[in-house]
Amino acid sequence: xxEQDAGMRVVHLLRAITMELDRVGERFxxxxxxxxxxxxxxxxxxxxxRTGAPATPGVLGARLGLNSAGTTAVxxxxxxxxxxxxxxxxxxxxxxxxxxxxxxxxxxxxxxGPLINEVVAVMSRFDAADQATVERFLGDVHExxxxxx
Amino acid sequence: xxEQDAGMRVVHLLRAITMELDRVGERFxxxxxxxxxxxxxxxxxxxxxRTGAPATPGVLGARLGLNSAGTTAVxxxxxxxxxxxxxxxxxxxxxxxxxxxxxxxxxxxxxxGPLINEVVAVMSRFDAADQATVERFLGDVHExxxxxx
DNA sequence: AGCAAGAATCTCGCTGGGCGAGATAGTGCC
DNA sequence: GGCACTATCTCGCCCAGCGAGATTCTTGCT
Numbered sequence: 001x002x003e004q005d006a007g008m009r010v011v012h013l014l015r016a017i018t019m020e021l022d023r024v025g026e027r028f029x030x031x032x033x034x035x036x037x038x039x040x041x042x043x044x045x046x047x048x049x050r051t052g053a054p055a056t057p058g059v060l061g062a063r064l065g066l067n068s069a070g071t072t073a074v075x076x077x078x079x080x081x082x083x084x085x086x087x088x089x090x091x092x093x094x095x096x097x098x099x100x101x102x103x104x105x106x107x108x109x110x111x112x113g114p115l116i117n118e119v120v121a122v123m124s125r126f127d128a129a130d131q132a133t134v135e136r137f138l139g140d141v142h143e144x145x146x147x148x149x
Numbered sequence: 150x151x152e153q154d155a156g157m158r159v160v161h162l163l164r165a166i167t168m169e170l171d172r173v174g175e176r177f178x179x180x181x182x183x184x185x186x187x188x189x190x191x192x193x194x195x196x197x198x199r200t201g202a203p204a205t206p207g208v209l210g211a212r213l214g215l216n217s218a219g220t221t222a223v224x225x226x227x228x229x230x231x232x233x234x235x236x237x238x239x240x241x242x243x244x245x246x247x248x249x250x251x252x253x254x255x256x257x258x259x260x261x262g263p264l265i266n267e268v269v270a271v272m273s274r275f276d277a278a279d280q281a282t283v284e285r286f287l288g289d290v291h292e293x294x295x296x297x298x
Numbered sequence: 299a300g301c302a303a304g305a306a307t308c309t310c311g312c313t314g315g316g317c318g319a320g321a322t323a324g325t326g327c328c
Numbered sequence: 329g330g331c332a333c334t335a336t337c338t339c340g341c342c343c344a345g346c347g348a349g350a351t352t353c354t355t356g357c358t
Contacts, residue, residue, distance in 0.1 A: 006280050007269030011261065013287040014268070018167045019189070020294045026214060035315075040168070058335060065175060070316045072337055077315095094324045094335045112160065118293040119163070120156030126286065131155050133279045134286045137271065138162040144267040145169045184344075207306060219345045221308055226344095243306045243353045 014141070021115075028111050033081075039111070040064055041074050045084065045100045046108045055098040056089075083107065163290070170264075177260050182230075188260070189213055190223050194233065194249045195257045204247040205238075232256065 029039045044063045048055040061071030075098065078084040083104035089095035123131055171185075178188045193212045197204040210220030224247065227233040232253035238244035272280055 006284065007265055007272050010272060010284060010287060011265050011268050013284070013291055014166065014170070015192070017163065017287065017291050017294060018170045019192075020291065021163070021167045022171070023214065024294065024297060037315075043164070043168075056335080057337090065172065066315095067317060068336065069318080069338080073315070092325070092335085096336065114297060115294070116156055116160050118297060119160050119290060122286065122289040122293055123156050123159060125289070126282070130279075130282045130286075133275070133282050135155065135159060135162070137275065137279075137283045138159060138166065140271045140274070141268060142162055142166050142169065144271055145166060145173065145264075148173060148263065148267060186344075205306080206308090215344095216346060217307065218309080218347080222344065241306085241354070245307065 024115070025111075032107065035077070037064060037066070037074055038077055041078060042083065042100075042104055042108060045078075045098055046105065048098075049100050049105075054089075055100075056095050057098065060098065078104075173264070174260075181256065184226070186213060186215075186223055187226055190227060191232065191249075191253055191257060194227075194247055195254065197247075198249050198254075203238075204249075205244050206247065207244075209247065227253075 025039050026036055028034075029036050034042075041060060041064060044060055045055050047053075048059075053059075057068070057071050057075055060075070061068060064071070064074070066074065075084060075086065079086065083101050085099050085101065087097045087099055089097050123134070126134065174188050175185050177183075178185050183191075190209060190213060193209055194204050196202075197208075202208075206217070206220050206224055209224070210217060213220070213223070215223065224233060224235065228235065232250050234248050234250065236246045236248055238246050272283070275283065
């Protein structure tokens with residue numbers, strides 16, 4: 001069991017988890033008359049709201065890898081469902097600020113709630129030192145994957 | 150730093166990694182004139198080939214969450230690119246077995262190679278006990294997420 | 299054996315998400 | 329004030345994926 005093998009197994013696990021989370025997202029989307037892209041967009045917007053970062057169509061589109069036309073369409077859909085509303089930025093009136101509605105926050109919780117419970121349950125079976133190890137590992141992987149061009 | 154918080158942070162990390170891996174997949178797809186779905190299909194087929202499981206359109210479609218028409222379209226695209234070929238099953242002649250070509254295997258490695266290297270590099274900074282902890286954690290999470298309805 | 303029921307895959311026509319190109323409105327520098 | 333630039337939106341098109349149904353083969357029932 002050399003480190004190459006351990007890396008392989010961990011990669012496969014990460015990939016399997018990724019695929020599974022994708023499927024959870026898809027099922028969630030289908031259940032709420034949303035498209036997978038809409039779910040991703042909501043998550044981005046909730047993230048931005050949580051960290052206080054300004055959310056604009058441009059930023060959102062870049063995050064989602066959509067062009068401007070597609071971005072407009074996503075926001076139109078979310079706005080039509082009442083999850084988001086557009087507000088002109090008073091500072092720079094070219095900009096549109098995206099404000100998430102309460103319903104979107106509730107939706108986000110109904111999506112992440114079960115997942116959080118699952119992971120908390122798994123984590124509770126590890127002692128504090130091991131929990132820290134897991135967190136450090138995931139942080140490192142995140143950094144590595146993010147920096148990959 | 151109670152366990153609820155740790156769970157939250159880990160969920161966010163897993164989600165962030167998932168989104169990042171999705172983007173890597175998308176970039177890879179774009180670079181090879183494939184659609185994201187085609188990449189997912191290839192991964193499924195390579196998995197099946199690796200484990201010796203029989204790969205049929207029906208199984209593939211179920212895995213990808215596509216209906217039969219969409220599944221046929223995916224296989225048509227992969228076949229047109231020479232990554233897969235159809236072969237009638239001689240046992241049950243209703244079935245079609247999907248055989249992956251060498252080019253598909255090479256493509257798979259060019260996708261996973263860099264990822265594996267990254268993760269191996271991260272893992273190498275952990276001692277054996279911590280590596281085992283990480284592996285156990287990911288295994289548990291995978292199980293938990295998979296069993297989530 | 300012969301036939302009905304069912305399974306695996308494919309074909310057809312359509313919907314709509316996302317793209318490219320270009321229009322519109324607003325900012326800021328000279 | 330005019331010019332380059334940025335942010336967003338509109339228009340028209342393409343194609344991935346869906347629903348419905350056709351086709352081919354298997355299997356159980358009598």
